[in-house]
Amino acid sequence: MEFCFSEEQNELRRAARRFLEVESSEARVRAAMETERGYDPRVWKQLSEELAWTALTIPEAYGGLGLSYLDLHPLMEEMGRTLLCAPFFSTICLGANALLVGGSDAQKDRYLPSIAAGETTVALAYAEKNLAQGADAIETTYSKRGDGYVLRGSKHYVVDGHTSDLIIVTARAEGSRGSEGICSFVVPGDAAGLTRTWTPSMDQTRKLATIVLDGVTVAADARLGAEGDAWHSCERALDLARIALAAEQVGAAEMCLDMSVEYAKVRHQFGRPIGSFQAIKHKCADMLTMVESARSAAFHASALAGQDEVDLSEAASSAKAFCSDAFFHCAAENIQIHGGIGFTWEHPAHMYFKRAKASEVLLGDPAFHRERVAQRMGL
Amino acid sequence: MELELTEKERAFRDEARAWLQEQLSGPFEHLRGRGASGDQDSYVEERIAWGKAMGAAGWNCIGWPEKFGGRECTIKEEAIFNEEYVRANGPGNVGHIGETLLGPTLIHFGSPAQQERFLPPIVSGDEIWCQGYSEPGAGSDLANVQTKATLVDGEWVIEGQKIWTSGAQYSDWCFVLCRTDPDAPKHRGISCILVPMKQEGIEVRPIKQMGGSAEFAEVFFDGAKAREEHVVGGVNNGWKVAMGTLAFERGASTLGQQYLFQQEFEQVVEAAKNTGASKDPIVRQRLAHAWIGLKVMRVNALRTLEQQGADLSREALISKLYWSNWHRDLGKLAMDVLGLEAELLEGAPYELTRMQKWYLFARADTIYAGSNQIQRNIIGERGLGLPKEPR
Numbered sequence: 001m002e003f004c005f006s007e008e009q010n011e012l013r014r015a016a017r018r019f020l021e022v023e024s025s026e027a028r029v030r031a032a033m034e035t036e037r038g039y040d041p042r043v044w045k046q047l048s049e050e051l052a053w054t055a056l057t058i059p060e061a062y063g064g065l066g067l068s069y070l071d072l073h074p075l076m077e078e079m080g081r082t083l084l085c086a087p088f089f090s091t092i093c094l095g096a097n098a099l100l101v102g103g104s105d106a107q108k109d110r111y112l113p114s115i116a117a118g119e120t121t122v123a124l125a126y127a128e129k130n131l132a133q134g135a136d137a138i139e140t141t142y143s144k145r146g147d148g149y150v151l152r153g154s155k156h157y158v159v160d161g162h163t164s165d166l167i168i169v170t171a172r173a174e175g176s177r178g179s180e181g182i183c184s185f186v187v188p189g190d191a192a193g194l195t196r197t198w199t200p201s202m203d204q205t206r207k208l209a210t211i212v213l214d215g216v217t218v219a220a221d222a223r224l225g226a227e228g229d230a231w232h233s234c235e236r237a238l239d240l241a242r243i244a245l246a247a248e249q250v251g252a253a254e255m256c257l258d259m260s261v262e263y264a265k266v267r268h269q270f271g272r273p274i275g276s277f278q279a280i281k282h283k284c285a286d287m288l289t290m291v292e293s294a295r296s297a298a299f300h301a302s303a304l305a306g307q308d309e310v311d312l313s314e315a316a317s318s319a320k321a322f323c324s325d326a327f328f329h330c331a332a333e334n335i336q337i338h339g340g341i342g343f344t345w346e347h348p349a350h351m352y353f354k355r356a357k358a359s360e361v362l363l364g365d366p367a368f369h370r371e372r373v374a375q376r377m378g379l
Numbered sequence: 380m381e382l383e384l385t386e387k388e389r390a391f392r393d394e395a396r397a398w399l400q401e402q403l404s405g406p407f408e409h410l411r412g413r414g415a416s417g418d419q420d421s422y423v424e425e426r427i428a429w430g431k432a433m434g435a436a437g438w439n440c441i442g443w444p445e446k447f448g449g450r451e452c453t454i455k456e457e458a459i460f461n462e463e464y465v466r467a468n469g470p471g472n473v474g475h476i477g478e479t480l481l482g483p484t485l486i487h488f489g490s491p492a493q494q495e496r497f498l499p500p501i502v503s504g505d506e507i508w509c510q511g512y513s514e515p516g517a518g519s520d521l522a523n524v525q526t527k528a529t530l531v532d533g534e535w536v537i538e539g540q541k542i543w544t545s546g547a548q549y550s551d552w553c554f555v556l557c558r559t560d561p562d563a564p565k566h567r568g569i570s571c572i573l574v575p576m577k578q579e580g581i582e583v584r585p586i587k588q589m590g591g592s593a594e595f596a597e598v599f600f601d602g603a604k605a606r607e608e609h610v611v612g613g614v615n616n617g618w619k620v621a622m623g624t625l626a627f628e629r630g631a632s633t634l635g636q637q638y639l640f641q642q643e644f645e646q647v648v649e650a651a652k653n654t655g656a657s658k659d660p661i662v663r664q665r666l667a668h669a670w671i672g673l674k675v676m677r678v679n680a681l682r683t684l685e686q687q688g689a690d691l692s693r694e695a696l697i698s699k700l701y702w703s704n705w706h707r708d709l710g711k712l713a714m715d716v717l718g719l720e721a722e723l724l725e726g727a728p729y730e731l732t733r734m735q736k737w738y739l740f741a742r743a744d745t746i747y748a749g750s751n752q753i754q755r756n757i758i759g760e761r762g763l764g765l766p767k768e769p770r
Contacts, residue, residue, distance in 0.1 A: 002383065002685065003678065003681040003682045003684075003685045004682065004685045004686065257763075261763045261764070261765065264765060265764070265765065265766065272766070272769065273765075273766045275759070275765040275766055276765065276766040276767060276768060276769065278752070278755070278756065278768065280765075281755065281756065281759035281760070281765050282752070282755040282756075282759065284758075284759050284763055284765060285700070285754070285755035285756075285758035285759045285762070285763070286755070288693060288696075288697060288758055288762055288763060289697040289700055289701055289758065292679065292693050292694050292697055293675045293676075293679055293697070293701060294675075296675050296678035296679045296682060296694075297671070297674075297675045297678070299678065299682075300674070300675075300678045318671040318674060318675075321667075321668075321671060322671055322672075322675060367664060370663070370664045370667035370668055370671070371660070371663060371664065371667065373667040373670060373671060374663040374664070374666060374667040377648070377666070377667065377670060379648070379651070379652075379657045379663055379666060379667075
């Protein structure tokens with residue numbers, strides 16, 4: 001295993017930064033986050049059609065570029081850095097991964113090319129009102145009807161679920177428990193019996209939706225994987241998304257550090273820059289220590305993600321727990337270092353602080369992931 | 380999560396592994412695992428003999444240039460060797476100050492005559508060095524050294540006191556920061572002088588630490604003598620030399636150290652299982668947190684090792700702060716896992732258990748070799764470009 005980004009990956013990062021500094025500037029993020037849709041379709045078109053980000057990790061056989069998760073990593077960091085508002089995380093990190101891990105060749109053939117082209121967006125509807133984590137979260141049921149299935153239940157905290165073209169719904173066989181009886185289904189966003197609503201949330205840069213499935217009928221070929229036996233692939237898809245999210249958290253945390261350092265160099269009190277005071281300098285040093293260490297955690301997980309046969313659960317949970325803590329810490333310190341201005345709506349510090357909390361609790365909070373690691377350690 | 384080894388590196392590792400295993404299951408078996416942190420004053424004579432055996436077999440100073448007796452190993456090979464060393468339970472290396480601090484300093488700043496006189500016995504393990512930097516009034520503020528050296532009849536005569544000098548009790552030589560120009564600004568009047576320890580005029584008083592052992596000492600200089608030509612890097616140029624010395628630590632020892640940490644961590648997990656603490660949700664969180672932290676430390680180190688040649692990277696700058704905090708936290712976790720049992724000694728009058736030793740010694744980790752506060756200054760100023768403290 002190499003432990004540095006390659007020159008190609010660094011170039012990808014530089015190109016992404018150049019693009020995002022313009023198209024995901026603070027002003028553009030603020031404009032996008034005020035809308036219900038939550039993103040600017042023009043930017044989405046550019047990043048999928050011109051930059052081919054949506055094609056990056058999709059295999060060449062399905063119209064993608066077939067690059068690795070380690071190639072995606074710097075891109076995720078850069079997206080986190082500017083709080084990019086786009087359905088990239090939902091479509092690629094959650095949706096496309098669910099299809100890649102759990103779908104048949106025919107299903108991949110059917111959906112992935114248009115995802116790679118940026119024409120189809122996808123959401124993964126996994127969490128529910130019960131706030132449980134892991135397989136226990138899933139209460140929505142499926143039952144057989146004729147050749148197909150009927151889905152009943154409601155899904156919450158669905159990232160971009162109110163706008164996506166497709167929704168992948170995780171459900172369980174009626175009466176099943178734990179990781180038994182679980183399956184995912186690809187459901188069109190406009191399916192009969194499906195109602196979806198935007199759920200206003202504290203972090204405005206990543207939109208959440210509630211989806212009610214009131215007897216939604218789907219065909220047999222909407223099912224991903226073997227009937228009732230898809231928890232393993234569902235979990236792997238979630239782990240892949242967690243790894244991408246961890247990389248995004250690293251980039252966002254580093255942006256908080258950079259903002260703090262910049263401010264600490266120019267803001268004067270008592271006749272000198274506040275960054276010359278140890279009280280501020282040492283906060284920044286701790287932030288750097290966390291950022292670089294979080295990068296190591298996410299990097300390691302991204303590198304493992306490219307190896308099909310490897311169980312990702314420990315690396316994904318380690319990265320998600322560590323990077324969540326790092327991002328939250330840096331976002332909070334950023335406000336403190338900025339003082340009063342950091343507490344205003346006008347300053348972007350709050351946007352990072354809010355994203356930090358939102359991504360910390362998304363796909364399992366740090367306590368959940370540490371417990372999962374404890375179990376993998378044989379405790 | 381392993382370093383990727385080339386054919387040559389694998390052969391190197393196998394050679395090291397075979398030699399270490401042969402020696403440490405043979406003539407030096409009794410030294411396995413001895414002389415670690417908190418135990419550095421045990422088996423000193425035997426460990427000096429071990430250092431000579433290492434030298435005879437070519438395993439000392441492997442990163443040094445060949446013309447000074449080294450093998451010109453890359454930092455990666457050094458890291459590989461260090462990991463093998465710890466894996467084999469190699470004893471605490473009494474020669475490490477000479478090998479990692481003074482030797483590189485002489486290679487960089489020393490005169491040819493100094494190199495010729497002092498480097499070979501470091502490589503062979505025949506001369507043991509200690510470092511005379513800290514003083515009662517010069518800890519983090521190192522430039523405040525007051526120990527004075529005066530040229531009298533072609534000899535340096537030294538008066539003053541050093542403190543926290545590791546291994547002063549058994550060292551042959553000490554490199555001492557002395558004030559040689561009391562009138563110059565404080566950074567400009569310092570010289571680095573090589574002083575023989577076995578002489579009248581030097582008194583060593585071991586300092587008993589909180590763990591009960593005495594690994595470092597106070598050194599009193601009362602008319603101690605050193606030869607005029609044994610100034611490194613020129614008279615009154617000692618500050619530059621001292622700063623250079625502190626930068627020579629290349630991070631090669633980190634993988635070995637982490638292997639040690641992993642052994643300690645596994646001991647804590649074992650204890651948690653035995654006491655039933657491993658069922659407690661909070662302890663489980665802390666154990667997982669420590670485990671994640673250790674793996675992150677390893678990737679940090681591997682990232683640093685892959686960045687050879689570059690300036691000290693940000694990953695390298697954070698290393699000391701990161702590991703010392705991690706180790707200190709592990710010590711606390713170990714005691715918490717044991718509960719009341721944590722109090723019980725191995726034996727009277729004051730024989731600590733292994734866990735108690737590193738629990739206590741970890742409190743020094745965040746102080747020596749640049750305290751956490753100094754580390755944060757370095758990270759802030761060198762890593763982030765923040766303005767310096769007014770001084």
